Amino acid sequence: METTTLKNKEVLSTVLQEISGAEAVIKILLEEGVDTVFGYPGGAIMPVYDALYGYREQLKHVLTRHEQGATHAAQGYARVSGKVGVCFATSGPGATNLITGLADAMIDSTPLVCITGQVHSSLLGTDAFQETDVVGISMPVTKWNCQVTSAKDLEKVLAKAFYVARSGRPGPVLVDITKDAQFELFEYNYKSCTKVRSYIPKPRLDLSQLVFAADLINQAKKPLVLVGQGVLLAEAETELKIFLEKIGAPAAWTLLGLSALPSDHYLNVGMLGMHGNYAPNIKTNECDVLIAIGMRFDDRVTGDLKRYAKQAKVVHLEIDPAEINKNVYAHAPVLGDAKESLKALTELLVPNEHDTWLNSFRLLEEEEKKQVITPQLHPNEGELLMAEVVRRVSEATLHDAVLVTDVGQHQMVASRYFKFKNSKNSVTSGGLGTMGFALPAALGAKMAKPKQTVVAFIGDGGFQMTLQELGTIQQENLAVKIIILNNNYLGMVRQWQELFFERRYSETNISSPNFVALAGAYGIRGQRVNERVNLDEAITEMLEHDGAYLLEVMVKKEGNVFPMIETGSSVSEIRLS
Amino acid sequence: MQRFTISVFTEDFIGLLNRVSIVFTRRHLNIESITASESEVKGVHRYTIVLRTTEEQVQKVVKQLERLVDVLKAFYHANDDTIYQEIALYKLNTDAFSSGNAEMIVRQHHARILSVTKDYTVIEKTGHKEDTQALFTDLETIGVLEFARSGRVSITKPMKSLATYLNELEALN
Numbered sequence A: 001m002e003t004t005t006l007k008n009k010e011v012l013s014t015v016l017q018e019i020s021g022a023e024a025v026i027k028i029l030l031e032e033g034v035d036t037v038f039g040y041p042g043g044a045i046m047p048v049y050d051a052l053y054g055y056r057e058q059l060k061h062v063l064t065r066h067e068q069g070a071t072h073a074a075q076g077y078a079r080v081s082g083k084v085g086v087c088f089a090t091s092g093p094g095a096t097n098l099i100t101g102l103a104d105a106m107i108d109s110t111p112l113v114c115i116t117g118q119v120h121s122s123l124l125g126t127d128a129f130q131e132t133d134v135v136g137i138s139m140p141v142t143k144w145n146c147q148v149t150s151a152k153d154l155e156k157v158l159a160k161a162f163y164v165a166r167s168g169r170p171g172p173v174l175v176d177i178t179k180d181a182q183f184e185l186f187e188y189n190y191k192s193c194t195k196v197r198s199y200i201p202k203p204r205l206d207l208s209q210l211v212f213a214a215d216l217i218n219q220a221k222k223p224l225v226l227v228g229q230g231v232l233l234a235e236a237e238t239e240l241k242i243f244l245e246k247i248g249a250p251a252a253w254t255l256l257g258l259s260a261l262p263s264d265h266y267l268n269v270g271m272l273g274m275h276g277n278y279a280p281n282i283k284t285n286e287c288d289v290l291i292a293i294g295m296r297f298d299d300r301v302t303g304d305l306k307r308y309a310k311q312a313k314v315v316h317l318e319i320d321p322a323e324i325n326k327n328v329y330a331h332a333p334v335l336g337d338a339k340e341s342l343k344a345l346t347e348l349l350v351p352n353e354h355d356t357w358l359n360s361f362r363l364l365e366e367e368e369k370k371q372v373i374t375p376q377l378h379p380n381e382g383e384l385l386m387a388e389v390v391r392r393v394s395e396a397t398l399h400d401a402v403l404v405t406d407v408g409q410h411q412m413v414a415s416r417y418f419k420f421k422n423s424k425n426s427v428t429s430g431g432l433g434t435m436g437f438a439l440p441a442a443l444g445a446k447m448a449k450p451k452q453t454v455v456a457f458i459g460d461g462g463f464q465m466t467l468q469e470l471g472t473i474q475q476e477n478l479a480v481k482i483i484i485l486n487n488n489y490l491g492m493v494r495q496w497q498e499l500f501f502e503r504r505y506s507e508t509n510i511s512s513p514n515f516v517a518l519a520g521a522y523g524i525r526g527q528r529v530n531e532r533v534n535l536d537e538a539i540t541e542m543l544e545h546d547g548a549y550l551l552e553v554m555v556k557k558e559g560n561v562f563p564m565i566e567t568g569s570s571v572s573e574i575r576l577s
Numbered sequence B: 001m002q003r004f005t006i007s008v009f010t011e012d013f014i015g016l017l018n019r020v021s022i023v024f025t026r027r028h029l030n031i032e033s034i035t036a037s038e039s040e041v042k043g044v045h046r047y048t049i050v051l052r053t054t055e056e057q058v059q060k061v062v063k064q065l066e067r068l069v070d071v072l073k074a075f076y077h078a079n080d081d082t083i084y085q086e087i088a089l090y091k092l093n094t095d096a097f098s099s100g101n102a103e104m105i106v107r108q109h110h111a112r113i114l115s116v117t118k119d120y121t122v123i124e125k126t127g128h129k130e131d132t133q134a135l136f137t138d139l140e141t142i143g144v145l146e147f148a149r150s151g152r153v154s155i156t157k158p159m160k161s162l163a164t165y166l167n168e169l170e171a172l173n
Ligand SMILES: Cc1ncc(C[n+]2csc(CCOP(=O)(O)OP(=O)(O)O)c2C)c(N)n1
Pocket: A406, A407, A408, A409, A410, A411, A433, A434, A435, A436, A458, A459, A460, A461, A462, A463, A485, A487, A489, A490, A491, A492, A493
């Protein structure tokens, strides 16, 4: 009896061209150009996984070992490809495991669409098995989120989800779908979203703003350009270069702006902020016009705001109106997408050169070289240092690898010493500083760019936060090159304890498993390097090996990252030792 | 520090109030009162939020509110720029009410008597918070059994209509 009604229903639904909500989810992903999904199944999302099975040739699913890993993998994928990263997770614990990744994507403006299963709509609010209010929990860490309780709403909601995630200032979106909505049959007729009436993704360029900004820049004697991730997100690398070369202004970058401008470009003066380069930090307080492009004046960049670039007129090119005047007052705000703004602004600029000003950077660079960079890169004797490992790997990959970094000393060192020829080649957790980010993000980056070398620099501490993703790397056979810079410490915290807490090393001494043996257990080749003489050969072996590789390098235990701007200090008080 | 009225015009979606209030809690701002209602445009909801803060903070908050995907428009106004009103209800024991100098108090405050039963009497007063509070203070001498004051409802003095803003949004999109 039951089977006949089921049959009848099926027949009826084929006539009406009805499909289930779950199948619609998969079809919509395909229509939105998604080719890879990172996720983990469970009760409440089983219908979607069942539908996926029928489309497994068209839609690749990567089973991570933890939902947090799925989010970071999707972030890595999104950051190098410029596409939306997609995750699946089940309700309850599956959904709550997404939160760190959502928060990371939110603060670093990474486009994600996370789809969670939810209990049957009739059970909502009853503390049903694996019910959690994920829409409520994820609200502060999503650009937008929504719960769907009927299949009929799926098309509209998912279309909006993709549109919101990728447009304007990108960000993570979560769509929570009750189990009954996944089962429900409905007539499928998908149209993607191009407009939401309450939402203006890109402010229109305002000519008066542009003219005012151009006037300031044309009159500048000592301009300094700050390059943020907005340049990468808008794919405005070429426009940036043309703009910079036209006015001959030095350009420094934020952690997330890394790789937008090639490392060896003559106007690239290095990294901003707490562990950035000496010259751009000091010169921030000497420039007369500060031109910030797609960056948000994070406290790690500005140091003490009361003493930040007070002498300068600030031009701020920004897509998000809420960022204007949030931390630093903009004399000339230019609202808009970085690509459009830069292009229009450049047309209004007079060609210029600032050689004396540029040379003043060189002097400080020499100082930093003498006191920090050369001793870090060429120590010749003593324990291995993080910087020399980073530089060797950069050279061995011809400065054209995707660099993925975790969080800590190795992250700062890698960002300082790795070099870049091409854009979107750096992936790191900037705003949130999420330890455990790198391993899953690296596998996601590798999925997006299978032909490119992906190297992940990870600390001994951070690696142990998400090391289960070695299983994903094994299962997917991903040739990720993992380099653990092992200092036997939660190094960045230890450095602060050394400098600001009288060397009271409270809980920063961390032991590690035999990482190489651990990799071996996952079928991943590896080796450990203790001595400088063995480093080059090990790097060559790692890069030549056809497949994933784990290289553990034992580095100086109590090494410190310099230069450094202490919290509360001004950028110009950056110390070299 | 100053008192501001923020008007937020939103789509009529579940959970939006939560998103709106997160903008305030994140900045550790205390909302004095909040009122939600439909606006003059069908399908557009309006929240009227009152808080004390600095102009700099309120500017940032309004930008954060406008940034929310389902928020159509947000404004802030100082008290001078709005016409606003609150309503308060007071429940008193009818015996106490009829024995005291209640009549004088009600007259002085131009309050209304809404309901009288043998047990209790309910008085209504509309006005600014200071007015409803002054009545409360006077009635307390008789004894107030229950007191409730609404959030602020407010109309702005500038003449630009919500429909005009919506059209502008439409043009930008
Ligand atoms: C999830 C998380 N917990 C704690 C921290 C605080 N934290 C920042 S850096 C750091 C030390 C990282 O140690 P390790 O991974 O060994 O890298 P190292 O600094 O030694 O290079 C810690 C604990 C963090 N950023 N993220």
